[in-house]
Amino acid sequence: MMRLLKLGIPLLFALLTACDSGSAKEDMVPVSLTGIDHLADHLSVQDFGVNGTGGFQAGKGGSVVCCVSLPRKWRPDLTVVVRWHITNWQGCDWESYERRVPVDRYDK
Structure with a gap:
């Protein structure tokens, strides 16, 4: 049992290190988002989300949800x-919808 632990722990450490070495972390920043509903009066966006961050009712843009993470650059x-x-x-x-959309260029 002791021999198994002596071999297993370094092997586990090596595997975890190998998995992490290929995934360079990007410098991310939190960005607030607001949903604005431009639909007819009988239609409404009851909830929305961007990359998994939920935003509830879109309405006329009165509320802000924090935060979606975007790369600093x-x-x-x-x-x-x-x-x-x-x-x-x-x-x-x-009805539910989902789209992948480009992010407009930003500097800051």
């Missing part, structure tokens, strides 16, 4: 995943 291939649910109050139903 913008890059041309930068995208986020946006999910939202639209409720149709006249038809008493809803």
Whole structure:
């Protein structure tokens, strides 16, 4: 048993180190987000999310949700995943959507 521990612990450490060495951590910053609903009166965005951060009712843009993480430095291939649910109050139903969208260039 002791021999197994002596061999197993260094092996486990080596595996964990190998897994981490290929994943360089990007310098991320928190960014607030606001959802704005530009739909007809009988439709509304009841909740939305960006990269897993939820934003509840979009409304007219009065509330801010903290925080979505973005890289400190913008890059041309930068995208986020946006999910939202639209409720149709006249038809008493809803639909869910998801899109990967590019992030506009930013400096700060």
